[in-house]
Amino acid sequence: MNDYPKTARLMQRGADFLGSETAILCGAMSWVSERNLVSAISNAGGFGVIACGAMTPELLETEIAETQKLTDKPFGVNLITMHPQLFDLIEVCDKAGVSHVVLAGGIPPKGSVEAIKGGDHPAKVICFAPTLALAKKLLRSGADALVIEGMEAGGHIGPVSTSVLAQEMLPELAEDHLIFVAGGIGRGQAMAGYLEMGAAGVQLGTRFACASESIAHPDFKKAFFRASARDAIASVQVDPRLPVIPVRALKNKGTEAFTAKQREVAAILDREDIAMNEAQLQIEHYWAGALRRAVIDGDVENGSLMAGQSVGMLKEEEPVAVIIDKLMAQSEEALTRR
Numbered sequence: 001m002n003d004y005p006k007t008a009r010l011m012q013r014g015a016d017f018l019g020s021e022t023a024i025l026c027g028a029m030s031w032v033s034e035r036n037l038v039s040a041i042s043n044a045g046g047f048g049v050i051a052c053g054a055m056t057p058e059l060l061e062t063e064i065a066e067t068q069k070l071t072d073k074p075f076g077v078n079l080i081t082m083h084p085q086l087f088d089l090i091e092v093c094d095k096a097g098v099s100h101v102v103l104a105g106g107i108p109p110k111g112s113v114e115a116i117k118g119g120d121h122p123a124k125v126i127c128f129a130p131t132l133a134l135a136k137k138l139l140r141s142g143a144d145a146l147v148i149e150g151m152e153a154g155g156h157i158g159p160v161s162t163s164v165l166a167q168e169m170l171p172e173l174a175e176d177h178l179i180f181v182a183g184g185i186g187r188g189q190a191m192a193g194y195l196e197m198g199a200a201g202v203q204l205g206t207r208f209a210c211a212s213e214s215i216a217h218p219d220f221k222k223a224f225f226r227a228s229a230r231d232a233i234a235s236v237q238v239d240p241r242l243p244v245i246p247v248r249a250l251k252n253k254g255t256e257a258f259t260a261k262q263r264e265v266a267a268i269l270d271r272e273d274i275a276m277n278e279a280q281l282q283i284e285h286y287w288a289g290a291l292r293r294a295v296i297d298g299d300v301e302n303g304s305l306m307a308g309q310s311v312g313m314l315k316e317e318e319p320v321a322v323i324i325d326k327l328m329a330q331s332e333e334a335l336t337r338r
């Protein structure tokens, strides 16, 4: 990082916290963020995060062990708060000595932050903060760092853009806390902007999904290279009784299938065969299956091509090390010009 002193200085706090060379996280992406991509990111000086998604504790244990064989650098594990075996998964991370756990998909349930920090190998906790009030609450409840993620991002999204979240949160929080900015970052110039505003680092997903080390199917990657920003659209909620978290993905037949799935789940709800949280879990299982179909099977018509708006800046497959180096160089150039 000696080549990029201005950027390295702004990233210092974040990098120290992560234990990595740069404060660039590759956000967990279900099916994509597995041993190969995660270890490649950490080996290249970034911070990789395993996407646990719907994995069982046994599968997660294996994934962590296999990742540890490929890198001796730190990496994190992303756990979805609504996973029915969340506490078993936390135990798996603890046993394996995972240094950082990211809690995603909602407010961490009671006791989860304490469990992560209070095991045999206490880990650092990173949470997603959708609003300033919640950010403060999460920090009070023991979160060591926060990610703020705007609606430009790929995957599940909130309603507010990254630039607005950054303006709301960074001036209030960044001096005393570690805040990582995510959503819509495709180039180092944008990264430099958020670092200058006080961010401890950044998190990217879409930019890394098609890295050479990513196991995503070649057709999944091709769809990304062909797409422009406006092709990455947010899903819509079709039934007011069934609140679904919007998902940003490239428009295809799968987008329409999601509408049908919502109607199907809403009908089951109407018959009161299931509770609301079970209905929402069914929707999440649907997404996990649809994403697998696209990422692993290469079914880019019917599967889910979760992608952020920065997808339009992706033109070719590049090794992770090249992507990180480009981001750092672009950031340095921007900071030098100022």
Ligand SMILES: Cc1cc2nc3c(=O)[nH]c(=O)nc-3n(C[C@H](O)[C@H](O)[C@H](O)COP(=O)(O)O)c2cc1C
Residues within 6 Å of the ligand: 026, 027, 028, 029, 030, 032, 051, 053, 078, 104, 105, 149, 152, 153, 154, 155, 156, 182, 183, 184, 185, 203, 204, 205, 206, 207, 209, 305, 306, 307, 308, 309, 310
């Ligand atoms: C294909 C894909 C799958 C994702 N899966 C997850 C996930 O399982 N858990 C999670 O917390 N975030 C997930 N995300 C969000 C990323 O971790 C990251 O925060 C986001 O991609 C950052 O915004 P960007 O796409 O604009 O770079 C996913 C994103 C993509 C593109």
